[in-house]
Amino acid sequence: MSAAPCVAQERTVKSEKHPFNLETVAEGLRNPWAMEKLLDGRFLVTERAGRLRVIQDGKLQSAPVANVPNVFARNQGGLMDVRLHPDYASNGWIYLSYSKPLPGGALTSIIRARLKENALADIETIFEPPAEEATNSSIHFGNRIQFDGKGYMFFSIGERGEMQNAQRLENVKGKVHRLHDDGRVPADNPFAKQAGARASIWSYGNRNVQGLRIQPGTGVLWATEHGPRGGDELNVIRRGANYGWPVITYGIDYGGSKISDISAKAGMEQPVVQWTPSPAVCGMDFYSGDKFRAWKGNLFVTALALQKLIRVTLSDGKVTGQENMLEKSGRIRDVRCFDDGFVYVIYDEPGKIVRLAPAG
Structure with a gap:
């Protein structure tokens, strides 16, 4: 049986195209990172400390899912997508x-695993680089996953705070990767036959991609990428492309020093849009539901530092407009647009999930 979430209405919010009710789906989470909706209406939510939680009938279940692997739960590390x-x-x-x-x-x-009762079962490792690629850095993990519906899985790995990793094809860091959904490397990956290169690489020169989504109807892969101080990016991820970090950037180092003197170079991709100052863009999703018809086809992007949800309108691969929503309401980690037509928003701090529902 389907478990419809019980929600509590917080307030009504005005926006450019639709007024909406902001409804609380669950509270009491600790640094939630991502969520999924199961076929029976329950939600799975990851907490960065290493817990996989279940929300059923609007209630956060007290017992986390068992058999989740141990995680490196320091700073930005932990259980993610x-x-x-x-x-x-x-x-x-x-x-x-x-x-x-x-x-x-x-x-x-x-x-990957199956959920049986309240535990993971049939666990298989799909991707894991050699142990020598481990580093004590606790930042820039990336770790967003996206399927294309054609048997392939894309995922991101940040450069782990070592800028030059992003330009080096001999390691997995600072890249977007592509595998078969069972972990095999596709023979047509751009660097699969290049000596010394990691065969799973799809794109490189990526600092820290934490949003990754296929645009409905086009099959185009879009990504949000954390810049340093300035220069957050929205990109279209193309096969074999170099996105430039740290050779080109619109940002500067956190201490104010220059990272690069240039923001463009031949053979390196330009972002579709760059944000300065940095909102700290994170999760993203396309809206294709029917509850908010004027939002159909729009892209939602979350912001941690500037604490907002950004609604982006697109046409022919270009940004035609942006609207800031839910400003100064808390650090927003992720957004999901499921088939029920609501927009679900994950707050990192305070740890809760809300949804946008039509008003009136």
């Missing part, structure tokens, strides 16, 4: 990305 396989209804696969602790520090690992 959760995604259902496109054929979840028939195969039951749930994918999780996390920072795995090793003697040398931590690295990104992706597993």
